[in-house]
Amino acid sequence: MTMTDDNGTASAERPAYTVPQPPASIDAAIWPGIATVPSGFKANAAARIADGIFKAAVRRLPIEVRYPDGQVLGSAPAGSRVPVMTIHRPGHFALRLGDGGLIGLGESYMAGDWDADNLTAVLEVFAARAGTLIPVPLQKLRSVFLPRQPRTERNSLKNTRSNISRHYDLSNELFATFLDETMSYSSALFPASGSAVKDMQWEGFAAAQQAKIDRLLDKAAVGPGTRVLEIGTGWGELALRAAARGATVYSVTLSSEQQALARQRVAEAGYAGQVTIELKDYRAVEGEYDAVVSVEMIEAVGYEYWATYFQTIERVLAPGGKVAIQAITIAHDRLLATRTGYTWVHKYIFPGGVIPSVRAIEEVTEKRTGLQVRERLAFGEHYAETLRLWEERFMARKDEVAELGFDAVFQRMWLFYLCYSRAGFASGYLNVQQIVLDQKKNAAANGSR
The missing domain is CATH 3.40.50.150 (Vaccinia Virus protein VP39)
Structure with a gap:
């Protein structure tokens, strides 16, 4: 069974399972990139930029992004049903996103910084618009700011x-x-x-x-x-x-x-x-x-x-x-x-x-x-x-x-x-x-x- 919003984005009903939550203290020896949140002046500056880009993007998308302070972003037509992304720790989410882009999106999910009522449906919204989420001028700077494949x-x-x-x-x-x-x-x-x-x-x-x-x-x-x-x-x-x-x-x-x-x-x-x-x-x-x-x-x-x-x-x-x-x-x-x-x-x-x-x-x-x-x-x-x-x-x-x-x-x-x-x-x-x-x-x- 599927639900479809007025913009044509299809998503399955909420899966009938409970997603495990990570412990309050994540083992840094096993998960160094998850246990530690990026910090410092550069990380904070990147976080502010990433947070702005993310919020600007989701305001145009058939999705609901909910924040702890009650703020809800997205472009869901009245009466439509769209996937919901819930940000639990906005600061950590922005820091990880600023540090690694899509790597940070995945790492912040692993860390429990955000959840989704239907993870596939949320990610499908982003995947369907992958080439336009980031403004074209910034896309040209991708190679400067984002990580490159290690030679190893x-x-x-x-x-x-x-x-x-x-x-x-x-x-x-x-x-x-x-x-x-x-x-x-x-x-x-x-x-x-x-x-x-x-x-x-x-x-x-x-x-x-x-x-x-x-x-x-x-x-x-x-x-x-x-x-x-x-x-x-x-x-x-x-x-x-x-x-x-x-x-x-x-x-x-x-x-x-x-x-x-x-x-x-x-x-x-x-x-x-x-x-x-x-x-x-x-x-x-x-x-x-x-x-x-x-x-x-x-x-x-x-x-x-x-x-x-x-x-x-x-x-x-x-x-x-x-x-x-x-x-x-x-x-x-x-x-x-x-x-x-x-x-x-x-x-x-x-x-x-x-x-x-x-x-x-x-x-x-x-x-x-x-x-x-x-x-x-x-x-x-x-x-x-x-x-x-x-x-x-x-x-x-x-x-x-x-x-x-x-x-x-x-x-x-x-x-x-x-x-x-x-x-x-x-x-x-x-x-x-x-x-x-x-x-x-x-x-x-x-x-x-």
Whole structure:
């Protein structure tokens, strides 16, 4: 069920769960950026500027921002229902926002400086207007004032393993609390399309994840005897389904946790003779493969290395081979505006990541490789539903998450990540694509027959 205001912003009803509140004293050893509020003359000056920009922006938005003194900002038409953001500690909120921009927005949520009746709906309002929230003259100063990606997080051969480990090696048990039994950590493909993709149920989730995988395998022509390279193992579901078709699979990952569980699942399914899972950077892969598949791994490559990624695929692809990847994408103008920036997602979730645009993928393959994009399927609305199901499952099992050693600050961080991502897809700021590529020379040869 949804509610829509007069400006056309859609938002789900308030979620039926209670968000954990952080303790009064946050452990600075674990959360240094959360336990300590920025201070000093520079921080205070930045806070005043950020507070002014934020208030000017929200006065134009279909949202209610409530302050402890009773002040309410927003542009909600009379009688409409819009998401509510409640600021508990305005001073801390402004200081964090001034210090880190959107990083500060996420950190202030983790710290409990603000809450929302529906976090996704609040973030969707901001995501839908991401390019216009800050005045254009100030946008030009973005690179001067906002943090830039640390060199230690660029996806060089030296750094990539640690970047991947910081996310995927958190705990297999943690991911199992909110993923379905296939342990798929990417968008499902539900048996519907367009606006019909809503209110999907958990009972059909695993089948929708398998449908996503099966479509990729079909597009890569994977069948008996096919030599498959998988870049980014996940927890093994794609390798299992390829092996069930009679293929042999060589899968590479940089997560030791994922490798261990994926190998276990492969062995238990009886496919150990067909599937090899190695702890290896994609750039180090050798051999020749009839099909290359990769699910939501290009986002972790880094834009400086997109050419290397596709050149590696071209190098190992057998004549006549097919490539099928699934990729989160962003509009090209937003990619150009943000690709060198350092965001909350980089700092807390995916260090070193950059989401590509379709145009960037097409340009890099056209100009730097002998590969060419042949087919695309966009299904961003399916990702919004996937993230909703993860969010609901995660919050329903938050007590289990706590028993695993993940405190309330972590839980708020993870909830912000899931809702932040969902808002991106629901607003259209983000999309997800299945992209099929092959070799130009083979396509030319086939076309001349």
